[in-house]
Amino acid sequence: MQLSLEGSKTINLPRERVFDLLTDTNFIASSLPDAEEVNVVDKETIDARLKVRIALVSASMKVRIKLGERERPNFGTLYVEGSGSGSNVKIASRFELLNGSTTTMKWSANVEITGVMAGLGSTILKSFADKKVTEIFDSITKAMEKTG
Amino acid sequence: MNMSSEESPILILQALRKEGYLNLLLFGPYEIVMEEIFEESVKEVASTVGLKSEEISILEDADRAAEELLASEFERYVTRKYNPEIKEVLVKYNLLGAPIAREYGGRGARQIVESLMLERLGQVGLGVITLVDVHQCLGSLAVQEWGSEEQKKKYLPKAASGEILFAYGLTEPEAGSDPASLKTTYRKEGDGYRIKGSKYLISNGSVATHMIVFARSSDSGQISSFIVNTSEKGFSVEIRLEEKVGLFTSDTSMISLEDVFVPKEDMLHVEGKGMAVAYSALLNGRIGIGSGCLGVMEDCLKQAKERARNRVQHGKEIGKHQLIQRHIATIASNLEACRWLVYRAAMKKEEYDRNRSDVRLRAQADRLSAIAKYMASTLAFDSADRAMQVFGGFGYSILSPVAKHFLDTRVARIYEGTDEIMQLKIASLELGKDFEAYR
Numbered sequence: 001m002q003l004s005l006e007g008s009k010t011i012n013l014p015r016e017r018v019f020d021l022l023t024d025t026n027f028i029a030s031s032l033p034d035a036e037e038v039n040v041v042d043k044e045t046i047d048a049r050l051k052v053r054i055a056l057v058s059a060s061m062k063v064r065i066k067l068g069e070r071e072r073p074n075f076g077t078l079y080v081e082g083s084g085s086g087s088n089v090k091i092a093s094r095f096e097l098l099n100g101s102t103t104t105m106k107w108s109a110n111v112e113i114t115g116v117m118a119g120l121g122s123t124i125l126k127s128f129a130d131k132k133v134t135e136i137f138d139s140i141t142k143a144m145e146k147t148g
Numbered sequence: 149m150n151m152s153s154e155e156s157p158i159l160i161l162q163a164l165r166k167e168g169y170l171n172l173l174l175f176g177p178y179e180i181v182m183e184e185i186f187e188e189s190v191k192e193v194a195s196t197v198g199l200k201s202e203e204i205s206i207l208e209d210a211d212r213a214a215e216e217l218l219a220s221e222f223e224r225y226v227t228r229k230y231n232p233e234i235k236e237v238l239v240k241y242n243l244l245g246a247p248i249a250r251e252y253g254g255r256g257a258r259q260i261v262e263s264l265m266l267e268r269l270g271q272v273g274l275g276v277i278t279l280v281d282v283h284q285c286l287g288s289l290a291v292q293e294w295g296s297e298e299q300k301k302k303y304l305p306k307a308a309s310g311e312i313l314f315a316y317g318l319t320e321p322e323a324g325s326d327p328a329s330l331k332t333t334y335r336k337e338g339d340g341y342r343i344k345g346s347k348y349l350i351s352n353g354s355v356a357t358h359m360i361v362f363a364r365s366s367d368s369g370q371i372s373s374f375i376v377n378t379s380e381k382g383f384s385v386e387i388r389l390e391e392k393v394g395l396f397t398s399d400t401s402m403i404s405l406e407d408v409f410v411p412k413e414d415m416l417h418v419e420g421k422g423m424a425v426a427y428s429a430l431l432n433g434r435i436g437i438g439s440g441c442l443g444v445m446e447d448c449l450k451q452a453k454e455r456a457r458n459r460v461q462h463g464k465e466i467g468k469h470q471l472i473q474r475h476i477a478t479i480a481s482n483l484e485a486c487r488w489l490v491y492r493a494a495m496k497k498e499e500y501d502r503n504r505s506d507v508r509l510r511a512q513a514d515r516l517s518a519i520a521k522y523m524a525s526t527l528a529f530d531s532a533d534r535a536m537q538v539f540g541g542f543g544y545s546i547l548s549p550v551a552k553h554f555l556d557t558r559v560a561r562i563y564e565g566t567d568e569i570m571q572l573k574i575a576s577l578e579l580g581k582d583f584e585a586y587r
């Protein structure tokens with residue numbers, strides 16, 4: 001099951017600052033929503049156990065998050081691979097930072113889901129993923145703006 | 149889809165003959181992006197009967213509303229709860245009054261546009277369709293078709309804005325398929341009437357602000373119809389029927405009417421003609437349910453195809469096993485067969501709407517709406533059953549995207565006239581009045 005998601009977000013910080021935070025594994029680890037365990041392995045890798053919930057379906061997933069190709073302060077890539085509760089997920093995401101009086105972050109993600117969760121079908125998964133991703137970016141943006 | 153340049157020459161020529169489509173072409177390049185299968189339907193209808201730009205915009209709104217309703221419908225369904233967001237989202241997209249005439253605050257959607265709108269909403273599920281069909285086809289359109297000018301001005305703008313939500317109270321504990329045997333009574337008192345009785349299995353029953361109630365005169369025995377305010381003294385919700393097999397996101401209630409007062413100006417149509425109101429509302433409602441069932445079949449097809457492409461058993465995608473292909477082929481054929489029936493019924497209803505005194509047209513619209521509802525509900529249930537089979541064990545869980553269709557579509561073969569009543573109706577319209585089996 002493949003999903004393609006995309007969106008954009010305005011952040012009240014300079015581009016370089018946003019880039020540095022989004023590629024800082026300590027910052028990412030501290031702003032992961034619904035994390036049951038987080039372990040920063042190195043400057044490019046995080047291991048975590050996340051609780052993913054869609055209505056009554058709840059999965060506890062062990063995930064590895066890895067930073068990929070990036071170019072300060074223009075773009076970055078992030079890969080997530082995880083499994084748990086009979087489901088597997090692979091995410092390849094990319095963000096681009098555009099300059100202005102504030103920073104505009106354009107992001108896209110290709111998500112591949114297999115196992116039990118894939119059974120929900122892309123129609124339902126996409127509507128929940130859109131909601132969830134908005135929530136995640138809202139919370140990350142808040143956390144970034146708090147750092148000043 | 150690009151309606152201006154990428155059509156085949158034949159389609160463009162066909163379309164040019166239709167004034168409505170011409171309008172659309174003159175509108176310039178008109179890019180619309182909708183859910184894929186629905187877009188096909190819109191394109192089909194646009195190329196055969198023509199759709200104007202404002203009609204397309206109703207359908208675009210329906211597409212957005214359906215998309216927005218997906219998450220809440222799913223969450224409410226699995227927790228078996230009524231979904232209040234259905235009404236909110238429809239109000240947000242200005243769809244609740246879609247078929248109400250513009251002069252009364254609606255969007256003036258003719259029947260084919262109303263059908264396409266319900267088709268898209270039907271993809272989300274029959275819970276959404278039930279609320280909309282009852283409010284629009286059985287409630288608002290009954291007032292629009294039979295109400296006095298004062299009633300239309302009083303009720304329709306509010307029905308379009310969402311201040312009013314209609315329910316339709318025909319069925320009683322002892323009168324279902326034979327509604328003319330209803331026992332609820334009314335008697336004249338002062339400047340109005342007092343209604344006494346109970347109504348059973350009423351959709352929107354506990355959430356409606358107004359209900360079209362059918363009752364029998366305690367003097368003459370004739371049946372009349374009324375617009376009843378549900379906050380009136382004596383109106384109460386006796387039971388919210390929550391132990392249903394499906395349709396969890398729709399409200400179904402049993403209503404008690406204990407000498408409820410109705411001012412005389414709220415009698416709908418003339419005294420003694422209540423069953424004419426009831427049957428014409430059901431004619432509208434049946435096209436609505438048939439349209440919603442098209443959406444159900446579309447979603448079943450979409451979900452079954454996705455599962456067939458992704459699930460691997462015996463070393464290959466299950467969609468490569470021929471018996472799974474048979475299910476996919478049958479669902480696709482069910483859908484195509486019913487599209488024609490539903491659109492044809494809708495077009496005949498439009499013709500009748502333009503010539504309301506033509507009894508022959510009325511009979512044809514009645515026959516076609518019964519056929520459309522009977523076939524679309526039966527084949528939507530068959531499609532949901534097949535989609536569940538393609539999903540295997542997970543399909544049997546209400547977490548799967550198809551189980552809700554399996555549970556919900558069963559009721560479409562019961563409400564607004566059971567399979568049997570539809571068949572009797574179709575047969576008697578074929579054979580003639582002398583053959584009416586339920587007489």
Ligand SMILES: Cc1cc2nc3c(=O)[nH]c(=O)nc-3n(C[C@H](O)[C@H](O)[C@H](O)COP(=O)(O)OP(=O)(O)OC[C@H]3O[C@@H](n4cnc5c(N)ncnc54)[C@H](O)[C@@H]3O)c2cc1C
Binds near residue numbers: 282563566569
């Ligand atoms: C979820 C839900 C929502 C509903 N919403 C509404 C609503 O909003 N408003 C409203 O007024 N009603 C509503 N109804 C009621 C619905 O319209 C009736 O249930 C339906 O008309 C059948 O009536 P009944 O249940 O009394 O069955 P019955 O009439 O008792 O029928 C039982 C069986 O006998 C068959 N039968 C009856 N007569 C004949 C005959 N002459 N020949 C052959 N077979 C016959 C029927 O087809 C059926 O199979 C709703 C029902 C449900 C389940």
